Amino acid sequence: MKTNASTFIAVSIAFALGQAAPVFAQQATSKDNGGLPTDTLAIVNGVAIPLARLGDAMRAARQPDTPDLRRLFKQELIAREVLRQGAEKQNYGMKPAVQEAVNASKAAAETELYLRDNIHPEPITDALVNARYHEIVGLMGDEEYKLRILSVGDDATASKVLERLRSGTAFDALVREYSIASSKEDGGEMPWVSFKTPATEGKTQGVPLAVAQAVTQLSAGGVTAAPIAVDNVRVIVKLEAKRATRVPTFDQMKGAIRQQLQVLALKNASAGFISAQMQRATIQQ
Structure with missing residues (x-):
């Protein structure tokens, strides 16, 4: 080991x-x-x-x-x-392994500081937050859904999970055992989500279209009968509950929206800066 x-x-x-x-x-x-x-x-x-x-x-x-x-x-x-x-x-500081670790730590620290000093995300104004709020509300449908997601990497594992579900094993227990998604520790639980039906690409509040379409066909407590292919992942979905959509107020959402927009602005600014640096560099591969 x-x-x-x-x-x-x-x-x-x-x-x-x-x-x-x-x-x-x-x-x-x-x-x-x-x-x-x-x-x-x-x-x-x-x-x-x-x-x-x-x-x-x-x-x-x-x-x-x-x-x-x-x-x-x-x-x-x-x-x-x-x-x-x-x-x-005993002069361990001069050993190659230590010097390599020192250099790696130095490179990581100076790169992080360099990025912090040179990446300048777009300021998130109240107008941007307000516009995003109305965009989200405009995408909501009549119902909202509480989902649990179980993601695996291949069809064989998905078949094994479905077989164990049919034998009575709890969905959240199987999520913790098999899922490769970041929601694994929470039993695959996702926030409430609402979208207009029939679901269309780009208007499902971040839920993959195939998953959104499958969810609308489930009753509360139901599980998709077959895995859904999403990129290179196989997804099994449980509809925990559904209810009439409760539209949150602007004050309830503005903090979360601002944070999301700040993350997006940082990602965009980082991508632009790094791309410009790469284009100016002489790179041999």
Whole structure:
């Protein structure tokens, strides 16, 4: 079994901390931390660990902020600094693998900063948000649909899923087991959607036309009898519920619309900038 470097380090440190718990406890009681600067978590062999790193680690963990968890992360950060210093003393920083990682990290950071400084998306005005709201409302039909989507990569898997559905396995359970879509963790659940019928291309609120056409033929609780081909994916759809369309007010939608337009503007600006850079470059393939 292959283990990546970050996983190996994390597992090794977790094990070491468990073994070294008495040592940390002794250090904690024998050394007074009151002399540390307020912005310093700890000092290891004269090297300060910024307190901000603890906050970063806590936020990345997305766990409740508790004293025990803070102690655990503090110990891990100290252990990592001890190991880093050991590696430095033995000149690991000059090893090819380390230099390659440093170069890759540098390239990623400078590219991200370069894009941030040079990509200027179109400002999203209130008029644009209002126009998009009326466009969305104009595409709504008399009914709206609550869907669950299960996407797989081939017909054989789709047939297996349909067979298990017929045998009584819950749709959302099969989504979590088989689906390759981003909605997998939510059991394939999608937001309510409404479109005019009969469904026509480009007027289905982002739902693929073949899926929209199939949905209108289902009763609430029904599942498509056969997989629907959407590009290179096979889609199985369950209609959870349907109801008369409830048109949201502008105030209810304006925040989400503005965010969507901002994402689209950023994508368009990025594509234009990158395309221009590519055209000016001399590229041999």
